[in-house]
Amino acid sequence: MNEILSVGLVLIAALIAGHLAQLIRVPEVTGYLLVGVAIGPASLDLISHENVATLGFLSDVALGLILFNIGSIFEASNFRKLGRGVVRVTLWEATAAFVLVGIFLLMSGVPTAIALLLAVVAMETAPATTLMVLNEYDARGPMTDRLLALVALNNMYVLAMFGVVTALLTMADGSAHGWLVTAYRATHGLLWTTFGSVAIGALLGLAMDFWAARAKESGEAMILSIGAVLVAVGASRWLGLSPLFATLALGATVANASQHGDRLLRALGRADPPLYAAFFVLAGAELVPSAVLDLGLAGLAYTVARAVGKIGGARLGLRGQDVPPLVRQQLGYCLVSSSSLAVGLTIQIRSAFPEYAATVTGIVLAAVVIFEVIGPLLTRRALFLTGEAKTLPAPLEQKVGAEPA
Amino acid sequence: MNDDAQTGESGAKILAATRTRLRLIAACGAVLLLGSALAPQPAETPLPSPEQGPAPLLEEQVQRSGPVIEPFVGVHDVAARARPHVVRVVGSVTAGAALFSDFSDVDRPAPADGFGVFVGDGYILTHADALSGQRAVRLANPQIGQVDATVAAYEPGTGLVLLRTEAGGPVPAFAAGLPAAGSLALAAGRTASRDLAVPMFVTSVASDRFAVGALGETPAPGLPIFAPDGTLLAVTSGPAGLGDVFPAGEAVVRLVARAEAGAGVFGLAVQGLTGSLATLLGDRGVVVTDVIADGPAAVAGIEPGDVVVAVGEADITTARTAATALSTAAAGQPATFRLLRRGREQSIDVTPVDAYALTALSRVAASGPLASAVLSAPELAAAGIPAEAIVLRIDGAEVVSASQAGRALRSRQAAVPLLLTRDGVAFMVVLEAPQ
Numbered sequence: 001m002n003e004i005l006s007v008g009l010v011l012i013a014a015l016i017a018g019h020l021a022q023l024i025r026v027p028e029v030t031g032y033l034l035v036g037v038a039i040g041p042a043s044l045d046l047i048s049h050e051n052v053a054t055l056g057f058l059s060d061v062a063l064g065l066i067l068f069n070i071g072s073i074f075e076a077s078n079f080r081k082l083g084r085g086v087v088r089v090t091l092w093e094a095t096a097a098f099v100l101v102g103i104f105l106l107m108s109g110v111p112t113a114i115a116l117l118l119a120v121v122a123m124e125t126a127p128a129t130t131l132m133v134l135n136e137y138d139a140r141g142p143m144t145d146r147l148l149a150l151v152a153l154n155n156m157y158v159l160a161m162f163g164v165v166t167a168l169l170t171m172a173d174g175s176a177h178g179w180l181v182t183a184y185r186a187t188h189g190l191l192w193t194t195f196g197s198v199a200i201g202a203l204l205g206l207a208m209d210f211w212a213a214r215a216k217e218s219g220e221a222m223i224l225s226i227g228a229v230l231v232a233v234g235a236s237r238w239l240g241l242s243p244l245f246a247t248l249a250l251g252a253t254v255a256n257a258s259q260h261g262d263r264l265l266r267a268l269g270r271a272d273p274p275l276y277a278a279f280f281v282l283a284g285a286e287l288v289p290s291a292v293l294d295l296g297l298a299g300l301a302y303t304v305a306r307a308v309g310k311i312g313g314a315r316l317g318l319r320g321q322d323v324p325p326l327v328r329q330q331l332g333y334c335l336v337s338s339s340s341l342a343v344g345l346t347i348q349i350r351s352a353f354p355e356y357a358a359t360v361t362g363i364v365l366a367a368v369v370i371f372e373v374i375g376p377l378l379t380r381r382a383l384f385l386t387g388e389a390k391t392l393p394a395p396l397e398q399k400v401g402a403e404p405a
Numbered sequence: 406m407n408d409d410a411q412t413g414e415s416g417a418k419i420l421a422a423t424r425t426r427l428r429l430i431a432a433c434g435a436v437l438l439l440g441s442a443l444a445p446q447p448a449e450t451p452l453p454s455p456e457q458g459p460a461p462l463l464e465e466q467v468q469r470s471g472p473v474i475e476p477f478v479g480v481h482d483v484a485a486r487a488r489p490h491v492v493r494v495v496g497s498v499t500a501g502a503a504l505f506s507d508f509s510d511v512d513r514p515a516p517a518d519g520f521g522v523f524v525g526d527g528y529i530l531t532h533a534d535a536l537s538g539q540r541a542v543r544l545a546n547p548q549i550g551q552v553d554a555t556v557a558a559y560e561p562g563t564g565l566v567l568l569r570t571e572a573g574g575p576v577p578a579f580a581a582g583l584p585a586a587g588s589l590a591l592a593a594g595r596t597a598s599r600d601l602a603v604p605m606f607v608t609s610v611a612s613d614r615f616a617v618g619a620l621g622e623t624p625a626p627g628l629p630i631f632a633p634d635g636t637l638l639a640v641t642s643g644p645a646g647l648g649d650v651f652p653a654g655e656a657v658v659r660l661v662a663r664a665e666a667g668a669g670v671f672g673l674a675v676q677g678l679t680g681s682l683a684t685l686l687g688d689r690g691v692v693v694t695d696v697i698a699d700g701p702a703a704v705a706g707i708e709p710g711d712v713v714v715a716v717g718e719a720d721i722t723t724a725r726t727a728a729t730a731l732s733t734a735a736a737g738q739p740a741t742f743r744l745l746r747r748g749r750e751q752s753i754d755v756t757p758v759d760a761y762a763l764t765a766l767s768r769v770a771a772s773g774p775l776a777s778a779v780l781s782a783p784e785l786a787a788a789g790i791p792a793e794a795i796v797l798r799i800d801g802a803e804v805v806s807a808s809q810a811g812r813a814l815r816s817r818q819a820a821v822p823l824l825l826t827r828d829g830v831a832f833m834v835v836l837e838a839p840q
């Protein structure tokens with residue numbers, strides 16, 4: 001199938017999926033993912049692996065825009081209100097997931113190195129899925145405010161931990177280059193990835209803001225925004241940096257530079273829908289549902305421990321903070337989604353530690369299928385229970401007895 | 406998107422001031438310059454695919470390359486990624502490591518020359534033809550330098566050898582199952598001075614093996630064969646490095662089991678007693694058809710024609726029970742064979758050795774008259790003897806010439822057992838008494 005037909009099929013499938021999702025009251029992102037599974041290689045194979053590979057460009061654009069959007073949460077005056085609280089929650093929920101997954105896997109007989117790597121992957125929360133559900137229900141409130149910042153900080157924390165754990169494992173493995181050289185490589189890699197990416201994003205953000213003053217029309221603003229995001233992604237990849245950090249830094253810089261940044265972000269909103277839809281349909285096309293059948297004891301331990309760690313850790317992190325009890329109860333459920341970074345980390349593990357590749361890949365891919373399906377559903381439920389979603393579905397209206405917001 | 410989260414106060418932004426922006430630009434420039442200047446030399450690890458970096462952009466990696474397989478961008482890319490997994494056999498640690506070479510005129514063993522591949526936990530997979538009978542060899546690999554390795558297990562049916570070394574190396578992913586006939590493969594490695602990348606193609610596939618042909622240079626034995634996706638298929642076999650090869654993943658499992666069990670061999674071949682053979686020799690036990698010269702059975706005094714009725718505590722009734730008893734022996738632990746030789750029972754203790762020790766023993770080509778030279782066509786057909794088989798023994802007596810064999814057969818009054826060989830396999834048949 002040629003690429004143009006593939007793109008058209010993806011968008012039409014996304015349109016149908018979105019309507020069906022609304023009918024059966026599940027988040028649109030769930031519909032997109034499931035229709036992606038249906039038309040992808042795992043089922044009807046209307047979109048093959050080669051098609052997905054060729055259409056990867058669309059995913060690049062979409063994910064960059066998502067992260068750029070999330071980066072705007074770091075606007076100073078807004079973040080000052082949340083700052084220490086969300087950092088604390090991030091540390092608690094991610095670390096709890098890491099510790100619980102590590103312990104459960106070791107008890108299941110998994111070798112220490114594999115348990116450590118999987119524990120790091122388990123810390124991740126999917127930024128794209130979370131943002132999509134929040135957007136769909138036009139969510140507003142204390143939980144929503146915290147969620148976006150949490151997701152951004154979570155991904156940064158995970159990347160840093162991944163760098164530390166892989167460096168430790170490489171040194172423990174007895175590298176032929178000596179522990180000092182390995183430690184230097186690991187430290188430089190971590191610092192370069194973090195600060196170099198932020199530097200790229202910040203420079204581009206300032207340049208973007210400079211041009212935004214001259215981009216009067218919304219069309220020009222959209223071109224500037226998409227162009228800057230793609231330059232951030234491409235430049236960071238070219239320099240061996242992190243596109244995730246770079247696009248987050250780009251969004252944060254634009255949000256903090258001037259009022260033009262707000263206009264740029266609003267202009268982007270009009271370009272989002274088809275790109276996001278295509279992104280999630282393609283993500284669904286790459287899911288391997290049959291992997292769930294091979295989950296095994298270790299995979300089950302990973303899945304259960306991760307969910308418990310995320311939900312419980314968030315609750316513990318919110319202790320002492322001035323949030324409604326329902327938010328304290330439900331925030332953790334919104335952190336359960338997992339896909340993008342987990343899969344990306346798995347690919348890096350496969351390159352660095354090929355002897356662990358099969359085990360890690362099998363468990364993560366199966367868990368991603370589970371969390372990608374239940375994550376958006378849990379997020380939606382939490383939004384409605386806390387009253388932060390704009391509309392309530394009929395069953396919940398009867399339960400909560402509240403008027404729609 | 407939540408507008409409140411975006412705009413915050415309507416007042417000045419923290420990066421609005423020109424001075425602040427200039428400071429930020431200077432800081433970012435300094436970070437980028439310093440980071441580039443202080444970057445360490447890249448480690449000699451398998452080359453990443455072009456789309457990878459230290460932190461790839463998430464889902465796009467899955468969508469570009471599929472859930473497990475990295476993209477195939479060319480033969481050179483596969484070869485570059487494969488080479489760190491390959492070791493070169495550079496020589497033997499000690500000369501003359503053959504087990505039974507206590508003769509002063511024994512030939513110096515040929516130098517070990519070939520390749521192997523890391524398969525995990527300090528194990529390296531190679532082929533016996535790469536070792537030239539050496540038990541301890543020296544290996545070279547860019548990552549671990551030069552290390553010594555010893556034979557941990559040998560599989561006679563395939564010729565594959567598992568070496569054990571103290572240093573570990575990068576292990577490739579194993580290909581699942583067998584490749585399809587006609588598919589491409591690549592044998593990759595590195596000699597002292599050259600990088601090797603030999604394109605191969607799969608010429609035929611059976612249930613447990615496949616055959617390969619090479620385009621261009623003939624690969625040395627033990628050279629690993631990779632699929633285009635970089636997974637390990639097999640290692641080359643035979644002196645010419647071509648022909649039947651065996652899936653590496655399954656072979657490693659078998660070899661590790663052998664290494665852990667310490668399996669031993671006796672150096673003999675047996676045949677079940679059925680039909681005319683059972684009538685002649687009895688229906689109890691199996692008959693020995695071949696013993697390897699200087700092997701454990703030969704050294705202990707077992708001869709072709711002996712009927713083995715028990716090994717240790719196990720009674721031998723059929724070829725299958727014999728195979729079980731003989732293949733589960735532990736190297737170095739003597740086993741008592743109860744034999745029938747010309748109707749008289751005797752016991753002989755035989756100490757099995759590990760299979761690899763037998764590869765150091767030289768096999769003398771069987772010699773004798775062709776069956777067609779000593780028997781008529783009707784007799785050959787009646788006994789089911791191939792015309793090109795070589796007659797070794799008649800009723801237990803060695804055959805020295807066609808005339809001697811002919812006289813012995815013409816003068817027989819009763820059915821006699823004949824020991825023959827064909828294509829290196831010895832077998833026994835009964836020649837009935839003349840009508």
